[in-house]
């Protein structure tokens with residue numbers, strides 16, 4: 494089957510008894526890509542990755558690797574490797590023995606195994622004398638690096654990751670996100686990564702797929718997922734967002750208490766068609782009587798939260814909708830809690846979703 498994709502899924506279905514976990518999924522993953530699948534718990538992420546590495550069998554459809562069907566190829570004959578959430582290192586073995594384990598299974602000679610293990614310690618920025626160190630003497634971050642070294646030992650074409658960082662504390666997670674991205678650059682391998690964290694996905698990925706109840710809702714580069722979501726689900730999944738229920742008519746929009754300026758022409762929604770007008774909190778401005786915005790709305794400042802480098806505001810509109818505004822700390826607004834405010838934003842910073 495002709496395809497430029499490294500990995501291709503076609504109509505992949507997975508059922509467990511009467512329950513359908515994957516509803517005919519199509520997907521192309523390109524060579525060298527950092528591809529992330531994001532979705533809430535139970536959406537089918539682990540199920541999908543288990544099918545890809547051969548830990549489970551598909552119910553229907555096909556999986557292709559470089560144009561060859563692999564869905565009936567046993568896991569140990571696929572050029573792929575899985576990195577799990579629980580690291581599954583052997584605690585009674587040394588770091589070196591852990592890294593060499595997959596090579597030993599493939600009958601690689603001891604000297605060649607050790608040479609490869611030392612190379613991988615270098616790649617993962619671990620000192621070479623860790624070769625003889627016990628796993629129990631390694632910190633959480635070091636163990637994660639050992640697990641990565643072991644995953645890379647037999648030079649797999651694709652590395653799969655199933656929420657490998659979710660059990661770690663925040664700081665370590667942030668460090669390892671950057672290291673993983675860096676490792677991806679240095680190895681040039683294809684990474685397929687699963688997480689339920691939008692932040693993690695945004696930091697590392699070339700492309701992101703948003704999964705919902707066994708289907709892909711949207712597959713796009715991170716920036717498009719953030720600024721041009723196709724649905725309310727994707728918009729709300731990718732962080733704080735303001736959504737206004739609007740209706741099209743006469744080249745403009747009405748609804749949600751918005752005052753729409755003459756320049757805010759729109760033709761995406763037909764007359765009477767309903768949609769959601771989206772604006773992210775960082776694009777909402779505080780205005781005054783002299784401000785000219787494409788979209789304006791009035792309300793009352795309810796709360797102000799300090800988020801480190803940013804300040805978040807909550808404004809309740811006259812219609813009772815809560816709007817989130819975010820400013821850099823240095824641009825902190827001089828508005829008092831409880832006071833009446835006018836908010837505004839430009840059409841260029843909005844996005845229309847054709848659903849309610």
Ligand code: ADP
Pocket residue numbers: 509512514532533534535536537538539540541
């Ligand atoms: P995620 O990794 O996105 O949290 P999973 O892929 O683990 O989700 O699970 C998706 C759905 O499939 C869940 O509803 C889960 O209960 C169900 N499921 C997964 N594995 C099995 C199984 N072996 N038997 C029955 N149901 C399963």
Ligand code: MG
Pocket residue numbers: 538539540
């Ligand atoms: Mg899972």
